[in-house]
Amino acid sequence: MRVGIDIGGTKTDAVSVDRDGTVLHQLRTPTGFGSDAVIATAVEAITALAAASGVAVEDFESVGVGIPGAVDSEIGRVSHAVNLGIEELELGAKLSGLLGVPVRVENDVNAAALGAFHLLGMPDTSSMAYLNLGTGLAAGLVLKGELWRGSRGTAGEIGHIPVDPEGPLCPCGQRGCLEMVASGSAVSRQWPTTAERPVQALFEAAEAGDPRAVEVRRRLVENVASAVRLLVLTVDVETVVIGGGISSLGEPLLLGVRDMFDSWASSPFVASLGLADRVRLVPSGFSAAAVGAAFVGTTMTGVL
Numbered sequence: 497m498r499v500g501i502d503i504g505g506t507k508t509d510a511v512s513v514d515r516d517g518t519v520l521h522q523l524r525t526p527t528g529f530g531s532d533a534v535i536a537t538a539v540e541a542i543t544a545l546a547a548a549s550g551v552a553v554e555d556f557e558s559v560g561v562g563i564p565g566a567v568d569s570e571i572g573r574v575s576h577a578v579n580l581g582i583e584e585l586e587l588g589a590k591l592s593g594l595l596g597v598p599v600r601v602e603n604d605v606n607a608a609a610l611g612a613f614h615l616l617g618m619p620d621t622s623s624m625a626y627l628n629l630g631t632g633l634a635a636g637l638v639l640k641g642e643l644w645r646g647s648r649g650t651a652g653e654i655g656h657i658p659v660d661p662e663g664p665l666c667p668c669g670q671r672g673c674l675e676m677v678a679s680g681s682a683v684s685r686q687w688p689t690t691a692e693r694p695v696q697a698l699f700e701a702a703e704a705g706d707p708r709a710v711e712v713r714r715r716l717v718e719n720v721a722s723a724v725r726l727l728v729l730t731v732d733v734e735t736v737v738i739g740g741g742i743s744s745l746g747e748p749l750l751l752g753v754r755d756m757f758d759s760w761a762s763s764p765f766v767a768s769l770g771l772a773d774r775v776r777l778v779p780s781g782f783s784a785a786a787v788g789a790a791f792v793g794t795t796m797t798g799v800l
Contacts, residue, residue, distance in 0.1 A: 499545055499556050500611075500790030501538055502604060502783060503527055503563045505579035509786040510541035512549050512556070517614045519787065521548040530581040534563075535590055542595060559599045560793025561587060562607030562785040569645070569792075572601040602792040604785045605652065606643050609636025611788030612737040612778055624735045625652075625727040626784070629720065629742035633675040635727055654726055655679070659719070674726075678719035680741060687712045695742050699749075717749070721756035724775050725766070739778035750777050 565577030572588015592599040609626035620641030633655035655675030663672025691697035701709035
């Protein structure tokens with residue numbers, strides 16, 4: 497039995513899975529702030545999973561952790577996880593020492609990519625990109641069944657590709673990055689609201705005919721479609737799976753993106769890419785990063 501944990505800025509999802517990846521138990525707990533609190537959150541979640549499974553923590557085959565920030569997956573170090581209050585933390589070594597089981601650590605988007613790849617049941621010869629649409633925008637790549645992190649660990653950071661030289665300044669220091677026009681933070685900046693689910697409120701207002709909401713929605717959908725096209729053109733993956741908080745919009749988002757592809761069909765080249773047939777949504781309620789982390793825990797390379 498394996499364990500996967502997705503440590504987010506406000507909540508931590510944890511799952512236990514069998515060797516085939518079937519989820520056996522699942523729980524969610526608030527995430528603490530700061531290195532010590534994050535470690536305590538992870539230990540608490542793993543201990544609770546062991547109790548639910550009727551086993552001791554040491555009986556788990558492995559533990560994998562998905563976490564935001566810069567992650568050195570070879571040694572389990574997390575850096576610059578600002579939303580968690582972590583500057584630098586040897587998370588893998590500390591958790592392994594406390595739990596007595598092997599622990600591997602991976603960036604949360606990469607972990608989610610593995611989770612989505614498993615969910616699709618794709619063969620090891622296949623390729624897939626996971627497009628994470630949340631507060632920010634990033635992608636994880638699974639090529640021939642393995643995570644592709646790149647030569648310096650920045651593969652998939654397409655949110656920081658500038659698309660508008662006159663656009664807003666990005667926290668990365670560049671101007672007009674894709675993340676600034678196709679993310680939750682982009683929506684909040686362009687269409688401020690007090691709604692608990694801002695992007696859902698945006699789509700509802702657009703459906704009701706609010707002209708400002710219609711325009712912001714159009715820009716969001718267009719740039720999400722552009723991100724899918726970018727991934728296909730650069731890596732030629734067979735499938736692009738959209739996940740993250742914005743993906744909870746479901747069919748309205750997917751249909752909007754596919755309609756955008758149709759509007760580009762005047763280009764024979766773009767039409768030949770078959771973009772509409774390549775894009776999918778992560779099913780609502782599927783903890784992609786937690787399930788993917790369980791697979792990360794089995795090997796340093798993330799082979800499924």
